[in-house]
Amino acid sequence: MRRTLTAFLTSMLIWLNFLTAYTSRAQSISDDAQTADLQRKTQNPVNDLISLPFQNNTNFDFGPDNEEQNILNIQPVLPVRLNQEWNLISRTIVPLIQMPELIQGKGDTFGLGDIFQSIFLSPAQSGSLIWGISPAFQFPTATDDILGLIQA
Structure with a gap:
């Protein structure tokens, strides 16, 4: 047993x-x-995949004192399926910038840069060629004039 x-x-x-x-x-x-x-x-940059990438760029020897500049780009991608054939993809770049002193006595600057927005219209199914068409907008959202590309 x-x-x-x-x-x-x-x-x-x-x-x-x-x-x-x-x-x-x-x-x-x-x-x-x-x-x-x-x-x-x-x-595929125009696929229907939600993502939230972060990209950090460090620029060495920047400015008159050869210091480092850091730019952290927050880049959410939000796709919307319009129908079986088309997607609408929102791609935004929100820069957070740490800028070394460029003007004597002003000091380092940290803040939000200008926001860049594009909205792609792209086929839902792509073949060997991936494409999308988009307008691009830049908004003057910089928290300091030195951080923005659009100067008043």
Whole structure:
């Protein structure tokens, strides 16, 4: 009886191990396909994928005292499916800028730069050519004149 129970439990463990390996392999193949699809979508700048990338640019030897300037761009991408054929993709760039002293006695400046907005109209399904058409707007949102591109 004890030998039968041991044999039964051993065979159950082997069977369970086999099932775990099989389902894990099937899940791995599924995950690989999803990963490849996600990689393809992230390569397409006008795809219907919501994202919130952050990009930091450091400029060395900036200004009269050769200091560092840092610009952190917050770049949300918000797609809207208009119908089966077209997407509308909102791409915004919100810069946060740390500017070293450029004018003697003024000191370092930190704040919001001018916001850049584009709204792309793009086909929902792209072939080998990926395209979109968009107007682009720049808004004078800089918290200091030195941080903005649009000067009054």
